[in-house]
Amino acid sequence: KLAAYSALKSEPSVTRDGIPVDLMLNAGLLMDLPHLDETGAAGIGLYRTEVPFMARASLPQVEDQQQLYRRILDAAGERPVVFRTLDVGSDKVLPYWHGQPEDNPALGWRSIRISLDRPAILRAQLRALIQAAPGRELRIMFPMISEVSEFVAARRLLDMELEREERLRGPGALPSVLKVGTMLEVPALIWQLPQLLSRIDFISLGSNDLVQFLYACDRGNPKIADRYDVLSPAVLRVVDQIARQCRTAGVPLSICGEMAGRPLEALALIALGVRTLSMTAGGIGPVKMMLRSLDVGGAEEYVRGLMDLPDRSVREKLRFFAQDHG
Ligand code: PEP
Ligand code: MG
Numbered sequence: 001k002l003a004a005y006s007a008l009k010s011e012p013s014v015t016r017d018g019i020p021v022d023l024m025l026n027a028g029l030l031m032d033l034p035h036l037d038e039t040g041a042a043g044i045g046l047y048r049t050e051v052p053f054m055a056r057a058s059l060p061q062v063e064d065q066q067q068l069y070r071r072i073l074d075a076a077g078e079r080p081v082v083f084r085t086l087d088v089g090s091d092k093v094l095p096y097w098h099g100q101p102e103d104n105p106a107l108g109w110r111s112i113r114i115s116l117d118r119p120a121i122l123r124a125q126l127r128a129l130i131q132a133a134p135g136r137e138l139r140i141m142f143p144m145i146s147e148v149s150e151f152v153a154a155r156r157l158l159d160m161e162l163e164r165e166e167r168l169r170g171p172g173a174l175p176s177v178l179k180v181g182t183m184l185e186v187p188a189l190i191w192q193l194p195q196l197l198s199r200i201d202f203i204s205l206g207s208n209d210l211v212q213f214l215y216a217c218d219r220g221n222p223k224i225a226d227r228y229d230v231l232s233p234a235v236l237r238v239v240d241q242i243a244r245q246c247r248t249a250g251v252p253l254s255i256c257g258e259m260a261g262r263p264l265e266a267l268a269l270i271a272l273g274v275r276t277l278s279m280t281a282g283g284i285g286p287v288k289m290m291l292r293s294l295d296v297g298g299a300e301e302y303v304r305g306l307m308d309l310p311d312r313s314v315r316e317k318l319r320f321f322a323q324d325h326g
Contacts, residue, residue: 005285009040024278035281043079045278065128111144138175146186185209197249207257263290271303
């Protein structure tokens, strides 16, 4: 099978009925970069910047960060890279960062909440990202946004850093193209999409956290891992609603949680209109193999029908459908 996946890497990522679907890589370590060529990924859809922060003994300086981000952009070449700003707290701890113990860390002081309360850290990171990309395209994404005003505040810090860079080094030091987006992983943001979508260039649905919060079910607790299935009417409906609004607004949507890298889940997502999936390297071959035999036109109605099921049979039904349809 591995040989079959590898043979697919230079084949187009297009469904049987001709719909292109971008398969991107989730990355965090330099070690992940060779996977770009090995898998034929269209780019890095999620670069988790907290990973190098976690692997160090102290907060990295702007210069260190800048060099790292530049290496990632160099490795990607013409392919896009989405840098997600620091997403620490909850399950991602920095050894040199000691916050107060919290009763509910997943709901606690984490991610963009820390970044907005300690803007010097976020500004240093944004400065490093800008300095890594003079004359290049730069994509920046903010994690765990739960209100439009948080996005606006983070975006303002980015604008301040862009102005600073331009003042100090001139317009040539700026990225040639800048795209700024947000993760959608807090349910409250779903009902702010009309206000959010006009302010962002792209959106990436983080199904790991979003589903954890939708089902009030700790994503890391094996005891309750079987309590829900991401292939459920509720999750399909949520994805459908988000995908529709993004399409209407003309804002590109990607999915970067674990579900995007599993063929059956990816089938459902593509049927609901998602056209960009970002996943670990191991997912790209299997998902590509699935989608190249997928007839989206035929799957759409079937997947929509699954949203009305009153029980937990979505996965099983979808598996039969997939077997029947190659
Ligand atoms: C997610 O929440 O789905 C996501 C991609 O982010 P992380 O897994 O890094 O929290
Ligand atoms: Mg997350």
